[in-house]
Amino acid sequence: YSSYCLGTEGSSRLEHYLLCLCLGIVCVVFVCYWNNTWRGGFAWDGTALQFNWHPVLMVTGLVVLYGNAAVVYRIPLTWGQNKQPWKLLHAGLLFLAFFLSVLGLCAVFDYHKKGGIPNLYSLHSWLGMCTTVLFTAQWVLGSGAFLVPWSPMAFRKILKPVHVWMGSVIFVLGIASCISGINEKLFFPYSKLPPEAVFANSLGILIVVFGLVVLKILSNPEWQRPEPGPDDESSRVSITARRYMEYAVFFLNVFFFLFFLYIYIYQRHVFYYVLHLFSACQFKRQVLLVGIVLLLCGLFGSVAL
Secondary structure, eight states, X not given: OXXXXXXXXXXXXXXXXXXXXXXXXHHHHHHHHHHHHTSOOOOSSSSHHHHTHHHHHHIIIIIIIHHHHHTGGGOGGGTTSOHHHHHHHHHHHHXXXXXXXXXXXXXXXXXXXXXXXXXXXXXXXXXXXXXXXXXXXXXXXXHHHHTSTTSOHHHHHHHHHHHHHHHHHHHHXXXXXXXXXXXXXXXXXXSSOOHHHHHXXXXXXXXXXXXXXXXXXXXXXXXXXXXXXXXXXXXXXXXXXXXXXXXXXXXXXXXXXXXXXXXXXXXXXXXXXXXXHHHHSXXXXXXXXXXXXXXXXXXXXXXXX
C-alpha cells in the first residue's frame, strides 16, 4: 500500500490536491486584497464596508472550504487509515463553510436593510440563495445519514451516490454564484477596464481554475477511497470501538452546531465585535490572522492524519 501511494499515480493525486490547496489559499488572498484595496476595507456598521465581508466570506466558505472538504477522501495518504477522523474533518470543514456562508448572507442582508436596498433582485442573489438552501439540506441530511451512529447501513448505501452527486452540483452552483457576483459588482460602474476590474476578473479565473481542479479530482473513479478489505488495518477496529467513535463524532458536531446557533441567536454581538476588530487591523495583520487560521486548520488535519 505504501509503495502504491508513493508511486506515479499516488504522486499525481497528491500533486492535484496540493494544487487545489494552493489555489484555494490564493483565492482567499485575492478576494481579501480586492476588497481591502479597491473597496475601502472592512467594517460591520451597515455601510458599504460591511458589504465587503460578503464576497470574502462566500468565496472562503462556499468555494475554498467546501472544495477542500469535498476532496478530503481523495487524498491517498488517508486511504490506509481509519475513516472516522477524516469523516469528522469532512463534516467539520463543511460546517465551517456553512457557518461562513450564513455569516456572509447576514452581512449583505443587514447592509441592504440599513441602506433601504431590496433583497434578491438579481440572478446572482437567486443563485446564491439556491446554493445555500441546497447546502443546508445537504449538510443536515448528510450528518443524519453518515454521522448518526444508528442510521441504517442500507440507507447510507442508497444515499451515498446522491450525496456525492449533489455535493458536486452545490460546488458548481457556488462557483457560478461567485462569478456572477464579481461580474455584478464590476459591470455597472465601468465603461472601460480599470486595474480593479482586471484584478477582480483574475480572481474569477482563479475560482474557475480551482473548481476545475476539484472537479477533476472528484470525477476520476480511480481516485475514490477504496472500500476496506478484510486485511486492512482499519477493518480490524472492533465494531464497538467504531460505534463509540461514531457517537463521539456525531455529538461533537451537534455540540458545535448548537453552540454556534446559540451564539448567533443570543450573543450575535460577539461575531460582530470579532469582525469589527478584524476590520480595524491593517491589511498585513489581516493576512497574518488568515495565515494563522489556515495553519491551525493544517495542524488539525495533521492531527487527524
